[in-house]
Amino acid sequence: MTKGFELSRRAVVAGSLALLGTRPSLGLAAEPLKRTPFPVEDDNGRPIAPPPPGYYDVATRSGPGLPVTPETERGGWVTSEAAVDRKGVRFKGPGAPPKNALPWNDSDSGRVVTQGLIPPVKPLIHVHLRDTIVCLGGDGFYYMTGSTGDDIWKANDGVELWRSADLEQWDYLGLVWSIEKDGGWEKQWTVRKGDYFRAIWAPEIHYINGNYYICHSISRSGIAILRSTSGKATGPYVHAFSPDKPLRNGIDATLFGDDDGAVYLTYGGAFEMVRLKPDLSGYDGEWTPITLETPDPDPLHHNKKCVHRGFKDIGFEGATMFKHDGKYYLGAVDRFHPNRYSFALATSDTPFGPYRDRYESVPCGGGGNIFKDKEGRWWCTIFGNDDEAPFREKPGIVPARMDEKGHLVPDFTPRT
Known part of the structure; x- marks a missing residue:
């Protein structure tokens, strides 16, 4: 037995114990759902005092997870923002359901696979993880993070991290940045949709x-960039700059490091972008609006927010950026008929655009990132944010390739 396998086995055993009895969110459904303490219309992110001790009965970390088996390759979690008295989490998998469990219905239909839009794909591990990000580090390991905890519409602890040598066996590295211990402006509790709120959304790890x-966001508050002080993926992390206030009011921050050492920051639907100093210690320019030169006017390819803005956006959230063959690829999530949560990608000759040739990339592969492995093969992360997906709110990767048009599309060629 190799050392790496033994570490992974221990992580899985620990995850099994966590998921099968020690996480408060997976207790028996005995208590009624709580009503929000504020009017649900109170949704402007105003600062408030922390909630009383024991207010939340959901786990604020996801933990190591479980191995992928026939029982765990489907199902997962669907974190809901339904009406006040129906807030909860749909759950399908081993262990007891959350206290606030909602009916599963057909949440993991897998139609994106059965319709031949992507090859069959299973989660990397059975763990509650939204907005999956995978990064190849400078040490030859892959690192993975994302939005964690049982209910990101309420609260979580910060940024959790996993590591793999081969994209198959994953070791849990724990909480590498804590809101309470390491945060600056992030420590402030706010009101979101009538409830107490403090949760890190869509953290991304980058080796630049x-x-x-690590860049991250807090809904209704803004975005930030963290820097490792040790040169290691595990940190410790401090704010690269601006520890006392957000860099921008938005969500889904992402970074891109160019071949010449330049670094770029964008967020949300990639509506604007700014160049950073090479050590990410501050801005090296002004925020610049991003233009989509060739809008896609088909309403079936857009969220209603984009329709109302005249189809001028690449997408509405989940920005991502990479480079291939001298071209810059800028992406953002949009809704493609009937309800696929996918990256729309567009290309440009320069980082700031204008961008053109917008298209749906890997179906259901939105809200994470696109990366190359050690062999130079493309992958698109997927976490299952719509009922077309084969699993929900768990980390996965879909093999991808560049076609003759320079479009990133699913790769159906078997990989070994």
Whole structure:
């Protein structure tokens, strides 16, 4: 037995214990759902005092997870923002359901696979993880993070991290940045949709110019960039700059390091972008609006927010950016008929655009990132944010390739 396998086995055993009895969110459904303490219309992110002790009965970390078996390759979690008295989490998998469990229905239909839009795909591990990000580090390991905890519409602890040598066996590295211990402006509790709120959304880990950085967001508050002080993916992490206030009011921050050492920051639906200093210690320019030169006017390819803005956006959230063959690829999530949560990608000759040739990339592969492995093969992360997906709110990767048009599309060629 190899050392790496033994570490993974221990992580799985620990995850099994966590998921099968020690996480408060997976207790028996005995208590009624709580009503929000504020009017649900109170949704402007105003600062408030922390909630009383024991207010939340959901787990604020996801933990190691369980191995993928026939029982865990489907199902998962669907975190709901339904009406006040129906807030909860749909759950399908081993262990007791959350206290606030909602009916599963057909949440993991897998139609994106059965209709031949992507090849069959299973989660990497059975763990509650939204907005999956995978990064190849400078040490040859892959690192994975994302939105964690049982209910990101309420609260979580910060940024959790996993590591793999081969994209198959994953070791849990724990909480590498804590809101309470390491945060600055992030420590402030706010009101979101009538409830107490403090949760890190869509953290991303990046290896840029010889160091590791994590960007993150808090809904209704803004975005930030963290820098490793050790040169290691595990940190410790401090704010790269601006510890006392958000860099921008938005969500889904992402970073891109260019071949010449330049670094770019965008967020949300990639509506604007700014160049950063090579060590990410501050801005190296002004925020610049991003233009989509060739809008796609088909309403079936857009969320209603984009329709109302005249189809001028690449997408509405979940920005991502990478480079291939001298071209810049800028992406954002949109809704493609009937309800696929996918990256729309567009290309440009320069980082700031204008961008053109917008298209749906890997179906259901939105809200994470696109990366190359050690062999130079493309992958698109997937976490299952719609009922077309084969599993829900768990980390997965879909093999991808560049076609003759320079479009990133699913790769149906078997990989070994």
